[in-house]
Structure formats: C-alpha cells, structure tokens
Amino acid sequence: MRLFPYLLLALWLGTLATHAQSITIVHANVIDVATGQVQPDQTVVITGKRIVRVGPSARITPPKGRLIDARGQYLMPGLWDMHTHVYFDGTASAGTSLILPLLVANGITGIRDMGSELDSILHAREAVAAHRLLGPRLVVSGPMLDGPKSPYKASIAIATAEDGRRAVDQLKARGVDFIKVQSLVPRAAYFAIAAEARAVGLPFEGHVPDAVRASEAVAAGQRSFEHLIGIFEASSTAEDAYVAGSPKSPASLLATFDPAREATIIALLAKHREIWQCPTLFWERGQWLVDSIAWRQAPDLAYAGRSWVEQRWPRAQLSIAKNMDTDPLPMRARFVGHELDLVRKLHAAQVGFLAGTDMPAGVDLVPGVSLHLELQRFVAAGFTPLQALQTATLNPARYYGRLQDFGSVQAGRLADLVLLSANPLADIANTQRIVGVLADGQYLSRPDLDELQRRLRQVAASK
Structure with a gap:
C-alpha cells in the first residue's frame, strides 16, 4: 500500500x-x-x-x-537549482516519486546534481528528456569522489591517485556530465582527478578538499567552489595548519581571519572568471544554526518525506550539533554573518554566483521550496532581486555556455x-x-x- x-x-x-x-x-x-x-x-x-x-x-x-x-x-x-542530490543515501527512494516532480511544481526546470546513485540518476536524466518522467532537465555527476572513509553511500572511496584516475575513467564511460569532488579526497588523489578529468574532457567541480588550498584548486582548474569551502581557510592565518589536518570551526576561522589574505583570494577568484561560487546560503544558515531553527514550523513541511521529518532530520540535527556546531550559538551566528559579508565582497569583485540548495541532504531542505529561500538569502547578502534571480536563470546558462538555449x-x-x-x-x-x-x-x-x-x-x- x-x-x-x-x-x-x-x-x-x-x-x-x-x-x-x-x-x-x-x-x-x-x-x-x-x-x-x-x-x-x-x-x-x-x-x-x-x-x-x-x-x-x-x-x-x-x-x-x-x-x-x-x-x-x-x-x-525557468529556475535552476545548481546543487542537488536527487538519489542520495536515505532520501534516494523519494527521488522519482517526490523530489523530481516537486522541483517542477516550484518552477525549477533545470538542476545540477552533485552526488546521487549512478544508475538512478542516469535513468532519470534519460527518462525526463524523453518525457517519460516529470522532472527538470538534469546535469549529473553520479556519485561523489570522496576520501577512503566517506560517510556517504552516494560516493566512491578514493585513497590513492590511481583510485582517482580509475573513478574518473569509469564515470566518463558511463556518461556523466562532470566529476564532483568532496572534502575528504586525499591531496595526491585530488590532483590526479583534476588531471584525468581534464584529459578525458570532463569538468570537475565541488568542494575544495580539506588537504588542498583554494589557490591550488584555482590552478588545477576546478570549475566551481561549493559552500565557500576553501575561501574561509584561505582568509585565515592558519591555512597551512588546516591543510595539514588541524581541526577547524567557525570560532577558529573567525579568530584567525586576516582581511589581507581574504582580499588576496578574492582578487584571485575575480581574475579567474571561469570559476563560480555556489554558496548554498540557506543551508549554511541551517547548518550552523541547526539547534535554533524552527524547521517543524516550516509552512511547506507537508512536502517533506515523513521519514525525513520523523527520523532523518532529528538525527541529523543531533549529529550536527554534536560533531560540527560545538561553538556557542552567538559565535556561529556571527560566522553566518561573516559568510554573507564574504559573499558581498566576492559579488562586488564580480565573481560569478550560482543558486544551489544541497537539497534534500540537509535539515529543512524541502525540494523546490528551498531554492526560493536561497534567492532570498542572496538578497540578504546585498544582491538586488534581479541579481539574485540571475543566479538561478542567466548564470546557469552562462556557466554551461548555453545562452542559446537557456536564461x-x-x-x-x-x-x-x-x-x-x-x-x-x-x-x-x-x-x-x-x-x-x-x-x-x-x-x-x-x-x-x-x-x-x-x-x-x-x-x-x-x-
């Protein structure tokens, strides 16, 4: 039943x-x-x-x-959500029946999927294009490339440079559109992935891994930075320690923040206009303030899977509070403001931005609805409504070099x-x-x- x-x-x-x-x-x-x-x-x-x-x-x-x-x-x-996970771990069973049609119901006609079960996402891409399935057009990476102890099912464990090259070749053979790198990819493997992706003609996008500097990711040709990862670290006097494996948190990033270093990385990104930022601001706020957001009162909660509301989100809320958000709430709130300030500075330097949500991987990320809330966060960061709208319409068309089709x-x-x-x-x-x-x-x-x-x-x- x-x-x-x-x-x-x-x-x-x-x-x-x-x-x-x-x-x-x-x-x-x-x-x-x-x-x-x-x-x-x-x-x-x-x-x-x-x-x-x-x-x-x-x-x-x-x-x-x-x-x-x-x-x-x-x-x-039509709108684009440029950071999604349609067939991701515990929410994968809802990808076809709930997530894809819900995106269209909210005006989203295109998505960049940044990590999903390979067979499911490839089938969906084909079925949507053939009008056998209601959903937005899909640009897909398949599973993410992550470290050898990745916590995610929708990922490929990468321990060595050879692992990285092999994964790129396998995904290329299956017909993915790009390669997604995750935070735990080892340093040597990252550069091997970058070289192999370039050799086979696939863009590589995603997180700047913990073991890599943002400036190195720029030099390697990474196409997008997600969640502003790498930029915070590059703006810190402790960047070398972070790359070597030292723990980091909002408090430590704020305590070691150096405006001159921030200006340097912003200038570098402004020089390389082919590299785009997808900051997922609505989710970032929800992550760092997870113990204070009243997601159970969200007006669109009826569109979230019942198991998400009753099991997945409460577990995630506890896990994030225990493992990530250990700084005091006022400190984390200050960091959220710091994020918005960084976005303002990047935007003033004419760095390109894409609207993405990370749905449904995080707490309170209702598919479709969260993209509209993301646009509102861009306005909170100082964008005009037009500039915010561009992050989900014109900019994706520019990003893909398809102004003749979209935007x-x-x-x-x-x-x-x-x-x-x-x-x-x-x-x-x-x-x-x-x-x-x-x-x-x-x-x-x-x-x-x-x-x-x-x-x-x-x-x-x-x-």
Missing part, C-alpha cells in the same frame, strides 16, 4: 505529457533577466520544445493550439519558463507566486500544479 500514492501520481502525470503542441502565451509581462527590463503585453509562441516567436501582442496572431492569457502576469526563464525568453530558446502573478524584480519572494510552469515545452497550469501538489503531499506522507 505504500506505493499506492506514487502509482496514482505516475498515472496522472502520464496524462500531462504533450508532444509537439503549439502553446501561445498572450499579454504577458516578459522579464529580461539580463537587463532587468520588463516588456509589457508580449505574446510568446511555443512549438514543441522551443520558443519560436516573441513580440508585442498587437502584432502577433496566435496560431492554432493552446492559448494562455497572461494578462497582469510575469513570464521569466532568456527569446525565439530559439528552450521552452523552460515560469509564469508568476507578481513581479520578482520588485520582491524576490514573488518567485513563489507561480501560476504556470513550462518544462521542456510541457505546460502545467495553476490547477494542474494544485493537483500535482496535492498528490505530492500524499506521496510525502508515505515516504
């Missing part, structure tokens, strides 16, 4: 699939996320998976097909779009006021989304 809600959901989702249909959105306010301009009263014509025409509604006669009146509404590119509402682009009832440039929280989602040309209206969310609440209750 536990499968029953999912079977009903799968049958219902099958009725939503459309093939090569024509959809015309009329009288929309179209948001240009590159400039912040809003073009009023626009018509957008979509055939199959692509936008074929955009222009003033008075000049375009809608072709035959579905007509969507977007009068008073705002149309923008704008223009002819020729893929039909990954979100229709809102209010302007997100006025208030970033308006990204949650979704009235319609186009995912690879498949349209879900507000009634469709309401029914989808109702069914997903049933699925969540069974997980």
Whole structure:
C-alpha cells in the first residue's frame, strides 16, 4: 500500500505529457533577466520544445493550439537549482516519486546534481528528456569522489591517485556530465582527478578538499567552489595548519581571519572568471544554526518525506550539533554573518554566483521550496532581486555556455519558463507566486500544479 500514492501520481502525470503542441502565451509581462527590463503585453509562441516567436501582442496572431492569457502576469526563464542530490543515501527512494516532480511544481526546470546513485540518476536524466518522467532537465555527476572513509553511500572511496584516475575513467564511460569532488579526497588523489578529468574532457567541480588550498584548486582548474569551502581557510592565518589536518570551526576561522589574505583570494577568484561560487546560503544558515531553527514550523513541511521529518532530520540535527556546531550559538551566528559579508565582497569583485540548495541532504531542505529561500538569502547578502534571480536563470546558462538555449525568453530558446502573478524584480519572494510552469515545452497550469501538489503531499506522507 505504500506505493499506492506514487502509482496514482505516475498515472496522472502520464496524462500531462504533450508532444509537439503549439502553446501561445498572450499579454504577458516578459522579464529580461539580463537587463532587468520588463516588456509589457508580449505574446510568446511555443512549438514543441522551443520558443519560436516573441513580440508585442498587437502584432502577433496566435496560431492554432493552446492559448494562455497572461494578462497582469510575469513570464521569466525557468529556475535552476545548481546543487542537488536527487538519489542520495536515505532520501534516494523519494527521488522519482517526490523530489523530481516537486522541483517542477516550484518552477525549477533545470538542476545540477552533485552526488546521487549512478544508475538512478542516469535513468532519470534519460527518462525526463524523453518525457517519460516529470522532472527538470538534469546535469549529473553520479556519485561523489570522496576520501577512503566517506560517510556517504552516494560516493566512491578514493585513497590513492590511481583510485582517482580509475573513478574518473569509469564515470566518463558511463556518461556523466562532470566529476564532483568532496572534502575528504586525499591531496595526491585530488590532483590526479583534476588531471584525468581534464584529459578525458570532463569538468570537475565541488568542494575544495580539506588537504588542498583554494589557490591550488584555482590552478588545477576546478570549475566551481561549493559552500565557500576553501575561501574561509584561505582568509585565515592558519591555512597551512588546516591543510595539514588541524581541526577547524567557525570560532577558529573567525579568530584567525586576516582581511589581507581574504582580499588576496578574492582578487584571485575575480581574475579567474571561469570559476563560480555556489554558496548554498540557506543551508549554511541551517547548518550552523541547526539547534535554533524552527524547521517543524516550516509552512511547506507537508512536502517533506515523513521519514525525513520523523527520523532523518532529528538525527541529523543531533549529529550536527554534536560533531560540527560545538561553538556557542552567538559565535556561529556571527560566522553566518561573516559568510554573507564574504559573499558581498566576492559579488562586488564580480565573481560569478550560482543558486544551489544541497537539497534534500540537509535539515529543512524541502525540494523546490528551498531554492526560493536561497534567492532570498542572496538578497540578504546585498544582491538586488534581479541579481539574485540571475543566479538561478542567466548564470546557469552562462556557466554551461548555453545562452542559446537557456536564461532568456527569446525565439530559439528552450521552452523552460515560469509564469508568476507578481513581479520578482520588485520582491524576490514573488518567485513563489507561480501560476504556470513550462518544462521542456510541457505546460502545467495553476490547477494542474494544485493537483500535482496535492498528490505530492500524499506521496510525502508515505515516504
């Protein structure tokens, strides 16, 4: 009986699939996320998976097909969550039935998956692309490469340089899109992974490992830094000790903070514009303040798997408090403010940022919902609503070199779009006021989304 809600959901989702249909959105306010301009009263014509025409509604006669009146509404590119774990350890069983459709329900039409069971994530990538499964388009790493004693199931244990090279070659043969490195990768293995990934033509991204300096990761060609790891250490007078294995904590990082060293690493990252930051600010706040956040009162808790709420999150909360967040709460709160200040400085130096959430690996990371909260954290760090919106729309397109496909509402682009009832440039929280989602040309209206969310609440209750 536990499968029953999912079977009903799968049958219902099958009725939503459309093939090569024509959809015309009329009288929309179209948001240009590159400039912040809003073009009023626009018509957008979509055939199959692509936008074929955009222009003033008075000049375009809608072709035959579905007509969507977007009068008073705002149309923008679909959102990307650039740090996810769809099939990860204890939440992997919810990947297909809950997490992927919940992302689409929240306007997320693309994800970068940073660590999942290999077979599951490859199957999902194929099934979503073929419209056999409702979900965002996926860019995937498969399992993470971590140290020999990794605590994660969705990882490959790496002890030696040869282990690293072998893992890269195996993942390349299976067709992953990039390599994800984790914190415990040994130093020699890290550089072997970097060299082998470069040799086989795969980007490598992720954590700056504990045994590696941020400056060395820059020189090695690491494509992204997650969670600001490496930058804190580079800003500390104790960086050498940390790389050698000394323990670190918010208190020690703050006590050894050196503004001059911070300025140096910021300047280095600003010089290497090809390296992006994915700071996962909502999760960072939740991690360091885990004993003070009231996640049980979260308004979207009904979309979290029941086992997450009753077992996984309480266990994680206790584990984090015991093993990581041992500094006093005021010190950790100060460190969270320090993180936001670092993001402000990096952004002022024109370092590129990507919005990512780490969902559902941490506490209180409801898939889909957490991306909207991440955008709000960027605004708290000093970004304008437009700049925050760019981290989940335009910047992913730039990151992948696919401006011809994503990141704008223009002819020729893929039909990954979100229709809102209010302007997100006025208030970033308006990204949650979704009235319609186009995912690879498949349209879900507000009634469709309401029914989808109702069914997903049933699925969540069974997980």
